[in-house]
Structures are given as C-alpha cells and as structure tokens.
Amino acid sequence: MTYSLTTPLYYVNDKPHLGSTYTTLACDALARFQRLEGNDVVFITGVDEHGQKIQRTAADRGVTPQEHCDAITKRYISLWSDWGISNDRFVRTTEERHLPLVEAFFKRCEANGDIRIGRQTGWYCVGCEEFKDEPPEAKDPYCPIHQKALEWRDEENLFFCLSNFQDKIEQLISQPDFIAPANRRKEIQNFVAGGLRDFSISRVNVSWGLPVPGHPGHTFYVWFDALLGYLTALLDDGGTVDLDRLASVGWPAQMHVIGKDILRFHAVYWPAMLMSAGLPVPARVFGHGFLTREGQKMGKSLGNVLDPELLLERCGTDAVRWYLLRDIQFGDDGDFQQQRFSDLVNNDLANTIGNLLNRTASMARKWFGDAVPQAGTAIATDHPLRQHAEAAIGQVRDAMPDMAFQRASEAVLQLAIQANGYLNERAPWSLMKQPGQEDAVGSDLYAVLECCRIVGLLLNPLVPDLSERILNQLGQHTMPEQWHDALIWGKLPSEQPLPKPNPVMQRLELESPL
Ligand code: MSP
Secondary structure (H helix, E strand, O other), X not given: OEEEEEEEEEEOOOOOOHHHHHHHHHXXXXXXXXXXXXXXXEEEXXXXXXXXXXXXXXXXXXXXHHHHHHHHHHHHHHHHHHOOOOOOEEEEOOOOOHHHHHHHHHHHHHHOOOEEEEEEEEXXXXXXXXXXXXXXOOOOOEEOOOOEEOEEEEEXXXXXXXXXXXXXXXXXXXXXXXXXXXXXXXXXXXXXXXXXXXXXXXXXXXXXXXEOOXXXXXXXXXXXXXXXXXXXXXOOOOOOOOHHHHHHHOOOOOEEEEEHHHHHHHHHHHHHHHHHOOOOOOOOEEEEOOEEEOOEEOOOOOOOOOOHHHHHHHHOHHHHHHHHHHHOOEOEOEEEOHHHHHHHHHHHHHHHHHHHHHHHHHHHHHHOOOEOOOOHHHHOOOOHHHHHHHHHHHHHHHHHHHOOHHHHHHHHHHHHHHHHHHHHHHOHHHHOOOOOOHHHHHHHHHHHHHHHHHHHHHHOOOOHHHHHHHHHHOOOOOOOOOOOOOOOOOOOOOOOEOOOOOOOOOOOOOOOOO
8 A cells, every 4th residue: 555644845944843753754664664564655755945034044144045945945955965864855935846746626616606806905913824714913013933023914815715615624524544643633623614715825015926827016925835745745756747647646645744733724724725726635634743842841941952953963853753753642742851861762772672682683693603592482372471472573563553652662672671580580691600500591682672673663763773783683684665574573593693792772861961
C-alpha cells in the first residue's frame, strides 16, 4: 500500500526552529516505521515561501524575496539532512511546477461554483497570515501569538465558498479517526458548529504570491497556495503536473502531521477545497502540541530559543529524538528540560540499553569464543524473555501507526529492563563457576542478546543511528528494509561472531545550558 504523509510546509521567514524540527522528527519516525512494515512510503516535507510575511522579511533584509527564500530553504534542506530525515520529497512553493497545479485546482473550484468575489474587511495578523475571527475590543488590537499590531484590511478579494460545505465537513469531522488526537476534535467541531464562513483566497496588495488566473491584480492567499504544495510534492515523481494523476501517486495522504495552531486550516478549509475540486480528502490530520522550554514559551524576545543546529551539534540526533519522542505524549504540549533530557538519555539509552548489551556481549565473547552462544532452551515458547519480547513487538506495532511514540518507546525500554532483571537473577558470572552449567549460561546469554537484537530493531524508527550501532555490536551489519522476518524470536544466529564491545551510546554531560 502507498502510505503518504506530510509535515507542514514551513514558512521561510526565519531559519528552522525546534518546533519544525519536532514535527519533522515525529514524521520521520512514522515514515520509517511504515517502510519497515512493508508500505510504499512517500514522506513529504518542504517550505511555504509566499505571502506578505516573507515579502516583508526580505525587504527588511534588503534582498529580493526569491533570494531570501533560497537562502532559508537551503538551511532547511541541510538541517534535515544533518538530522538524518528520510523524506522522499522536498517541495518548494516557488518551484515552477507548482503554479500550473494551483491554477488547475483553482479553475476546478471556480467551475464548480465555489469561488465568488467579495469584500474582505477585518483585522489581519501578518505573522499568522490570518484574519482574526473575533473583532478585538481594544482600539489598537494586537496578535497575542506574535505580539504585533493587527492590520486593518478592507479590500476586494476572491472568496472560497466554505459555507457550501457545512454538512459535508460536519460529517467528515464526526468520523472518529479523521482528527487526532481525539481531544482536539471537539475544538474543531465547535468551530464548525458556529457556521462556516467563506474565506478570502486572494490578495490585491501582495505582490509576492502566485497570480490568480483570470483575475488580474489578485495573487493567491498564501494558505491556498501552500496547502496545494502537498499535491505538487506527490506529483513530483517524474510525471506531469496533472490533478487526474493524483490517485496513482499516493493521494489521499494517509497522515498530515501539523501543530495544533494550524489544525483548522487542515481539518476544515483544506478538505473543503479538495471536495470542491473533486478530490478525496486526507485520511487523518494529527495536530500535535507545542514545546516550551523550562516552562516558558520560546521566543526571540526572551532569548531562550533552542537552536536545532546547535542542539544536534552538541547532543547528537539519537539523544534528542529519544527525549522528544519518549518524554512527550505526542499530541500534548511538552516542556524541554535540560536536566530531564540528560537524565533520560543517560538512564534509558546509555545505562539500561547500552550497558545491557555491553556486559552481555563481553561475557559471551569471554566464554563462548567471541561469538553468540547456542540458543538451547532460550528458544522455548514459554521462555520469559521470549514472551516479553513478543509483547514488546506487538505493543510497538500497535502504537506507532497512531504516533503513540511514548507508548512505543516505553515498550522497548521495558523489554531491556526485563532482560536486565533476568540477567541479574540468573547471575551467569556465578553460574559459570559451577561445573556443567555452561549450556545453561550460554542459553541465558543467548536470550539476553536476542532481546538486545529485538530492542535494536524496534528502536529503528525512533533512533535509527543507535539502532544500527546496537545491531552492529551483535554482528549484524545491515538493517533489513522490512522487519517482518527479523522480528521473530530466535533469529539471532548462534556462533555469529561478536565484535569487540564498544559503548553504543555516549553519556550526555551538559555542563552549560544549551
Ligand atoms: N507555513 C505554515 C504551514 C503551511 S502547511 C501547508 C506554517 N508554517 S510554520 O513554519 O509557521 O509552522 C510550522 C509548524 O511548526 C506548525 O505546525 C507549528 O504548529 C509548529 N510549531 C511552531 N512553534 C512550535 C513549538 N514551539 N512547538 C511545537 N511546534 C511548533 O504554519
């Protein structure tokens, strides 16, 4: 099956921040999981380059909008490559192929009677690129998110007739799986229940946008053009930019992953636009929470922004991936705390998993000729570690499609904890001193090494580099593309040579603040 999934297309008004990195890492984990499950994955990310916000930022920097976009986009591409993001596509809304798609899509909506001319009056936030719903009471209203004054707009715009889709959208969002997590569905249902209002999709005062065909002077509103970037990305398979091809290249998307602030665009406006154009709607929209840092909102004015480039350089990809995916229930807001970050990485990855592997492999090398011992009784169906391993496999497979990374990481960690407990209880270092116990020790070590192999495999979508190091330490040098045949107890070959043990995870020693 084709499994297409998307991150938001990030605004290029500024360099990448921890919020965009968080979404991208989460999508990467899901994409890797779906590939291992045997699906044909199209993992899409990219940038949203039009609009007034970007036009103004470029002007402030004294460069053209295109120069500005090129510079920031380059940083996104290189950051994702440094983080090891496995995206299949990277779409830019300024690329040439995007315009004909936007035009074709708009013409379909227009032909279906869902576009009208109207007058747009209201308070606009350029930072959010959004009209604010509630007319603020204050004389000089400002946006609480961007801490900037709202701007009054009164102009002729083209409108998308969202009101034509009231019933269909109500029906869509009442489906239990469409909006995740479940607690965000209510908020959207309330918004829709208030009555859908047509929204403007063109601007007359913004030159940095795509021209609307047949309506000189109008450029497309940045959100109308940006959402369509998902389709442009899917059609970037070497074929033509043709909306009729979408079904064969992976549309509808199985999952749009976004932050909670842009859920309305994805769960209401976007499906209605697709319905108007006669295209299927995405299967699911996941609105995750926001990250704060040590309890505070991150922002330039507070000087507490956590720079993902620096974070990667100082801590490495595995540590950050593990912390963000394991500590925060995906969907909820989360707080980045430096002490907790290093404690979790050191306890879970360096101690519980890393030491388990290291000490077991050392014993096996010492007593069993530098190789994996014979499995013996370890392969019995009622072996306690086999049962724990099989449970962990089931839990990971159950959790990952729902982006329940915390549940998945907990299951893997529990398996390592059980294996540590088993090793301590069996105490092979004492047993080995007793005559005739060599086979028993061999099979105990086999069982623990087999747990390490399964831990290594199950960690792959979450912390891919660490996963490879674990498997290498077990003498396995290639990670399978699909894991069905590998996630079976007893697949670790006896007599496989074990390389000299090397710690798989460095401890994090963060003396100064990040
Ligand atoms: N360009 C639009 C998306 C268009 S999609 C067709 C956009 N871009 S953004 O760069 O401003 O935001 C990208 C994502 O980052 C959003 O999903 C937003 O929720 C997320 N985050 C921004 N700050 C965040 C945190 N502090 N924490 C977690 N995610 C946050 O919106």
